[in-house]
Amino acid sequence: MATRRQTRKTAATDQELTRYYRDMLLIRRFEEKAGQLYGMGLIGGFCHLYIGQEAVVVGLEACAEEGDKRVTAYRDHGHMLACGMDPKGVMAELTGREGGFSRGKGGSMHMFSREKHFYGGHGIVGANVPIGAGLAFSDLYKGNDRVTFTYFGDGAANQGQVAETYNMAELWMLPVIFVIENNQYAMGTSVKRATKSPDFWERGAAYGIKGEAVDGMDVLAVKAAGEKAVKHVRAGKGPYILEMMTYRYRGHSMSDPAKYRTREEVQKMREERDAIEQVRERLIESGVAEDDLKAIDKEIKEIVNGAADFARESPEPDPSELWTDVYADVTPQTA
Numbered sequence: 001m002a003t004r005r006q007t008r009k010t011a012a013t014d015q016e017l018t019r020y021y022r023d024m025l026l027i028r029r030f031e032e033k034a035g036q037l038y039g040m041g042l043i044g045g046f047c048h049l050y051i052g053q054e055a056v057v058v059g060l061e062a063c064a065e066e067g068d069k070r071v072t073a074y075r076d077h078g079h080m081l082a083c084g085m086d087p088k089g090v091m092a093e094l095t096g097r098e099g100g101f102s103r104g105k106g107g108s109m110h111m112f113s114r115e116k117h118f119y120g121g122h123g124i125v126g127a128n129v130p131i132g133a134g135l136a137f138s139d140l141y142k143g144n145d146r147v148t149f150t151y152f153g154d155g156a157a158n159q160g161q162v163a164e165t166y167n168m169a170e171l172w173m174l175p176v177i178f179v180i181e182n183n184q185y186a187m188g189t190s191v192k193r194a195t196k197s198p199d200f201w202e203r204g205a206a207y208g209i210k211g212e213a214v215d216g217m218d219v220l221a222v223k224a225a226g227e228k229a230v231k232h233v234r235a236g237k238g239p240y241i242l243e244m245m246t247y248r249y250r251g252h253s254m255s256d257p258a259k260y261r262t263r264e265e266v267q268k269m270r271e272e273r274d275a276i277e278q279v280r281e282r283l284i285e286s287g288v289a290e291d292d293l294k295a296i297d298k299e300i301k302e303i304v305n306g307a308a309d310f311a312r313e314s315p316e317p318d319p320s321e322l323w324t325d326v327y328a329d330v331t332p333q334t335a
């Protein structure tokens with residue numbers, strides 16, 4: 001990983017760093033709690049945890065403005081929390097309850113928020129990439145300067161529809177940032193085993209799309225690269241590719257025997273590269289009191305426990321809900 005060309009970190013104020021620390025910690029603790037609830041049988045179906053990758057979405061959300069859109073795949077809880085969706089609604093959706101973002105009918109991979117411009121949550125690998133381009137097309141058509149963040153994995157990056165989307169996105173100069181979250185594995189298949197040309201971002205060159213690889217474990221490097229990409233896209237210069245070099249600590253999903261990598265590999269990444277720990281160390285070095293960080297830890301714990309309580313107490317959807325939300329109610333587009 002260290003041998004790849006990556007955007008370097010830049011300076012940030014303590015206040016800014018503290019915000020990233022908090023936002024990343026919320027995702028981590030939320031995901032840990034989701035893992036616990038899954039173990040207790042309170043969450044059914046699929047559940048893919050984002051633990052380890054927090055700096056990617058937090059660094060990029062720091063570059064987003066009101067009205068910008070985001071769409072991702074199934075490892076999506078972090079993206080929801082980072083764009084401001086209520087942890088209670090996310091957790092209640094995981095437990096299949098009425099208080100969830102899809103009223104308990106979607107689960108982990110199928111949540112949406114029009115208010116926060118979060119367009120899912122998609123289970124089909126690669127399928128959210130053309131959707132991201134479509135969202136960007138709608139903004140181009142309306143003539144505003146909004147940007148769509150389209151997240152997908154290293155596995156998805158090998159999908160044919162990604163190449164087709166790159167082609168149309170550059171042809172039509174769509175305001176989309178393609179964010180490849182390269183966590184080095186697609187289920188149990190490592191990038192090395194799956195692809196001959198591992199520099200995913202370079203593939204944009206075939207279509208004239210600019211891009212770069214970024215240290216996705218360093219929230220400041222992510223933010224610096226994100227700002228550059230957003231500036232390019234908002235200026236009407238077409239799409240941009242950010243390949244975030246990151247790592248997931250947990251299994252692909254909750255049922256993963258993890259035979260494709262060693263415990264030592266995961267441990268080494270946790271000890272040497274952890275995004276939250278890096279920020280914590282920087283804050284301590286610059287004189288922020290440990291007690292202030294402890295207060296944040298406590299606040300996050302309370303939010304996550306509150307979300308879990310809400311998710312357990314919220315009722316299951318009424319059986320009549322089986323007949324709602326099957327087809328869209330067609331409403332005129334206003335925004």
Ligand SMILES: Cc1ncc(C[n+]2csc(CCOP(=O)(O)OP(=O)(O)O)c2C)c(N)n1
Binds near residue numbers: 124153157187
């Ligand atoms: C079209 C399609 N093929 C296969 C699958 C099964 N599948 C689910 S996740 C996954 C791996 C994708 O890996 P990556 O894009 O790297 O994302 P990550 O899980 O690492 O976040 C596969 C093959 C699927 N959901 N959709």
Ligand SMILES: [Mg+2]
Binds near residue numbers: 185
């Ligand atoms: Mg992957």
